[in-house]
Amino acid sequence: MLRTLTLACTALSLTPIAHAEDATEAEITARIEYLSQSMHCPDTDNLPIAECDTSWGELTRTTIDALVRAGNSDADIIGYYQTRYGSEVVPEALAESIAE
Secondary structure, eight states: OHHHHHHHHHHHTSOOSSOGGGSOHHHHHHHHHHHHHHSBOTTTTSOBGGGOOSHHHHHHHHHHHHHHHTTOOHHHHHHHHHHHHGGGTSOHHHHHHHHO
16 A cells, blocks of 8 residues: 555656646547556556556556646656666666657
């Protein structure tokens, strides 16, 4: 439970760089889907977060949704999960794509 609360509080403290109101709902949904499909759930056998039915997966999907809607960039969100969980959640190729 504490890990879950820490994850939510820390992730929501990322600084937005743009407002989601500048994007259409379809663009926001596409970004959320992209991020949820691109990263893995550490509680399962490398299932995408979008398919993870654990409490961590549910909280992470909710957090990604909130971060995207708050205006955080994909790179910021991926970077957060990379720093926090490493390659267990963020595949190496995805981490490298934001480093470029």
